[in-house]
Amino acid sequence: MEKKTQILLINILLRPALIFAGIMCIWYFLAVSNFIGYISSLNYVWVFAGVFLVIIAVLFNFLLSIFIKTKKIIKIICVILIISFSLPLVVIESLIFINARSHKYENAEYIIILGAGLYRGAPSLTLLRRINAAINYSNENPDVKIIVSGGTGEGQRTSEAAAMARVLLNNGINADRIIIEDKSSSTYENLKFSGELISDLNKKIVISSSEFHLFRAKIIAKKLGYNDVGVLASRTPGILLPNYYMREYFAILKTIFFD
Numbered sequence: 001m002e003k004k005t006q007i008l009l010i011n012i013l014l015r016p017a018l019i020f021a022g023i024m025c026i027w028y029f030l031a032v033s034n035f036i037g038y039i040s041s042l043n044y045v046w047v048f049a050g051v052f053l054v055i056i057a058v059l060f061n062f063l064l065s066i067f068i069k070t071k072k073i074i075k076i077i078c079v080i081l082i083i084s085f086s087l088p089l090v091v092i093e094s095l096i097f098i099n100a101r102s103h104k105y106e107n108a109e110y111i112i113i114l115g116a117g118l119y120r121g122a123p124s125l126t127l128l129r130r131i132n133a134a135i136n137y138s139n140e141n142p143d144v145k146i147i148v149s150g151g152t153g154e155g156q157r158t159s160e161a162a163a164m165a166r167v168l169l170n171n172g173i174n175a176d177r178i179i180i181e182d183k184s185s186s187t188y189e190n191l192k193f194s195g196e197l198i199s200d201l202n203k204k205i206v207i208s209s210s211e212f213h214l215f216r217a218k219i220i221a222k223k224l225g226y227n228d229v230g231v232l233a234s235r236t237p238g239i240l241l242p243n244y245y246m247r248e249y250f251a252i253l254k255t256i257f258f259d
Contacts, residue, residue, distance in 0.1 A: 015060045022053030028242065035239050036125065043243060092249050099218065100211035104230035108144055108206035110179075111137060111232070112194045114187060114217065115150020115160035116210070123163050126210055129234040131167050134208040137232055138173060144206075146173065147197060149181040149190040187213070187251075188259045191220050206230040212244045216252050220259060 029046035033039045056063065067075070113134045116127035123131060127150075138144055146168060150160025159182035168178055179197055184190045195201055205226055207217050211233040221229045236244060 015057050018053050018057035018060065022050040022057065025050030025053065031239060032243055035237070036119075038119065042247065045246070046243070088253075089249060092252055093245060096212055096215045096245060096248055096252075099215035099231075100233060101214075102231060102233045103214075105137070105206045105232045106230070107204060108137075108141065108230060109203045110145045110147060110198055111141075111206045111208055112147045112149055112191070113164055114190045114207060114209040114213065115148075115164075115184065118153060118156055118158070118160055118163055121156065121158055121163065123160070123167060126234075126236065126240075127160065127164070128167070129236070130208050130210060131164055133232050133234040135168065135171050135173065137206070137208070138177070144177070145179055146177055147179045147181055147194045149184055149194045151183050151185050151189075153185075187217060188220050188255070191217070191224055191226070195224055195226065201225050202227045204228045204230070206232050208232045208234065210234050210236050210244065212236060212241065212248050216248060216255055219252070219255055223259065 025046045029043055029050070032043055032046075067078075111134050113130050116130060117124045118127070134146060138146055148161040148164035148168070150164065152159045159180075161180045161182035165178050165180055169175060181190070181193045181197055184193045191207075198205065201224075205221075205228065207214070207221065207229060209217050209231070214231045214233060218229065218231060
């Protein structure tokens with residue numbers, strides 16, 4: 001196939017694909033914002049990604065011509081860089097998916113509910129689902145102690161832990177079963193500070209969190225010395241999963257290299 005024909009085919013196939021992907025990223029940002037009822041600054045990454053893809057599509061011919069004229073070694077370096085970014089992404093996202101289920105969660109002495117933000121002083125949809133999973137578990141295990149873990153976020157007057165405790169009390173959980181950890185501001189601190197409230201990390205402990213969050217939670221728990229830990233998955237609405245899965249990728253990289 002002649003080089004001009006190859007370039008034409010690449011242009012015909014890739015340029016519309018880039019524009020479509022860019023539009024879908026922007027649409028996804030709007031869809032997520034509409035679903036949760038407010039605009040989160042963390043979700044703007046989809047807008048930036050969409051605009052970036054559209055710009056690449058507009059400049060596609062120019063960028064392609066530059067790429068064709070570059071030396072072979074530079075092309076090889078570009079391919080290596082793309083693979084270096086893509087391979088860890090595929091591996092980590094696969095591990096998140098594989099670990100997105102409840103595991104080894106029977107007969108715990110403690111259950112830790114990891115914080116997930118408040119909206120207007122009340123638990124966010126994600127956090128409420130984590131709480132409900134813990135309530136169902138505690139109803140089946142009446143002796144389990146419940147640690148609600150989460151501090152006071154920026155612009156909030158109450159801590160996530162206090163908001164979680166209110167939901168538990170309103171659902172018939174006795175106050176003497178609830179342990180409040182209200183200083184943490186991250187998953188690492190959730191588990192670190194909660195562990196300090198438990199007399200022995202050899203006891204059976206279950207972590208209640210969203211399915212996309214369980215892989216990272218288990219990594220952190222192991223780093224902090226939890227010896228007998230299980231996980232209880234709460235389900236996330238499908239429309240939010242791409243957003244959370246992408247955010248988890250970067251959070252896991254941070255956990256691996258910095259926590």
